[in-house]
Amino acid sequence: MHPNITFTQLRCFVAVAETGGFTSAAQRIHLTQSAVSQAIAGLEDALGAKLLTRTREGVVLSDMGEAALIEARALLAGAQRLAAVTRTSDKLAGAxxxxxxxxxxxxxxxxxxxxxxxxxxxxxxxxxxxxxxxxxxxxxxxxxxxxxxxxxxxxxxxxxxxxxxxxxxxxxxxxxxxxxxxxxxxxxxxxxxxxxxxxxxxxxxxxxxxxxxxxxxxxxxxxxxxxxxxxxxxxxxxxxxxxxxxxxxxxxxxxxxxxxxxxxxxxxxxxxxxxxxxxxxxxxxxxxxxxxxx
Structure with missing residues (x-):
């Protein structure tokens, strides 16, 4: 079975991992902190794994979270390439x-x-x-x-x-x-x-x-x-x-x-x-x- 994962969840996860906090991640991707928290919770639930741990110093990635971050970035990059191909194709529509x-x-x-x-x-x-x-x-x-x-x-x-x-x-x-x-x-x-x-x-x-x-x-x-x-x-x-x-x-x-x-x-x-x-x-x-x- 494929986990039910959304690109919003992936974007939130990558933003939190890269900024070190939910508030800074929310500011980067223009969402509320509550929305980012819900997205991360939904992603962890879909994967059945704990990806992040909150500490006094900020957010820390688990070992599973480190591996997931690599794949999340790859998936988002693939989505960007797919969008680029679509934009290129549309350029000659009707030509x-x-x-x-x-x-x-x-x-x-x-x-x-x-x-x-x-x-x-x-x-x-x-x-x-x-x-x-x-x-x-x-x-x-x-x-x-x-x-x-x-x-x-x-x-x-x-x-x-x-x-x-x-x-x-x-x-x-x-x-x-x-x-x-x-x-x-x-x-x-x-x-x-x-x-x-x-x-x-x-x-x-x-x-x-x-x-x-x-x-x-x-x-x-x-x-x-x-x-x-x-x-x-x-x-x-x-x-x-x-x-x-x-x-x-x-x-x-x-x-x-x-x-x-x-x-x-x-x-x-x-x-x-x-x-x-x-x-x-x-x-x-x-x-x-x-x-x-x-």
Missing amino acids: TLRIGSVQSAAARLLPGWLKPFRALYPQAGITLHEGTDDEVTAWVLADAVDVGISGQAHPDLDNHIVANDDFVLVLPANHRLAKNASISLEALDGERAIFSGGGDDTQLAAALMAVGAKPQVLFLARDNSTIFGMVREGIGLTIMPDLTLPDDTTGLAVRRLTPTLRRDLHASTHRSGLSPAGKAFMELLPIDSVNGSK
């Missing part, structure tokens, strides 16, 4: 966090990032728009979203690295190149390919151009699952960031590229300032303290 993100970050990273946000701000709304790097950047520039997660760092935005991964080559399992542990971009010249529909102005396109490789791009697809489905059927190969890989890679051969082509994922925000919800979300992100702002 909406607007996020734009590329598919891979939305699927693999955002759930973990949003979990603490939801715990701290349960009354805040969240909207998510998924798009290409270019689309996410455009949304931030137009102030259509508070935070954009993409592989682009735009010069007119505040950009912070929050994650990175490597591009990998994804082939049909029986493709002739699948026998190699790693494959150069040059080897992809003329190969049939299905790429993500983000346009030509991408990090991957620039890397292919730098080595003079021109894959035969059959078509562009926006949905990652569509791309991997086409690769499984042997229609072509693709190059995608690590985070986009499906949990089930049956029928696919995933190979490293040489040299390594790394993608930085940025959390981009408008330089005119952030909404309270956007600021609260950014404070929870794992921003790279060394390379964060670009």
Whole structure:
């Protein structure tokens, strides 16, 4: 059975123990001396133990009272932390966090990032728009979203690295190149390919151009699952960031590229300032303290 203890009783007990008397305790917590005495009597009755002894010099804690004082302070501190969390949560009541993100970050990273946000701000709304790097950047520039997660760092935005991964080559399992542990971009010249529909102005396109490789791009697809489905059927190969890989890679051969082509994922925000919800979300992100702002 849990003893029937109130926080008023705990506050009175701690005040008496710290001030050494009922009168001084009553003055500290703005109660009457009679109320403090009744609270201490009720606490001792609930616990079934004598916590305090009155002497000519003042109030003395019993051995049980010394141990109880430690726990009483801990309980009161916990109540204060609980109240602080509630006040923090109320701060964003009715606010909406607007996020734009590329598919891979939305699927693999955002759930973990949003979990603490939801715990701290349960009354805040969240909207998510998924798009290409270019689309996410455009949304931030137009102030259509508070935070954009993409592989682009735009010069007119505040950009912070929050994650990175490597591009990998994804082939049909029986493709002739699948026998190699790693494959150069040059080897992809003329190969049939299905790429993500983000346009030509991408990090991957620039890397292919730098080595003079021109894959035969059959078509562009926006949905990652569509791309991997086409690769499984042997229609072509693709190059995608690590985070986009499906949990089930049956029928696919995933190979490293040489040299390594790394993608930085940025959390981009408008330089005119952030909404309270956007600021609260950014404070929870794992921003790279060394390379964060670009």
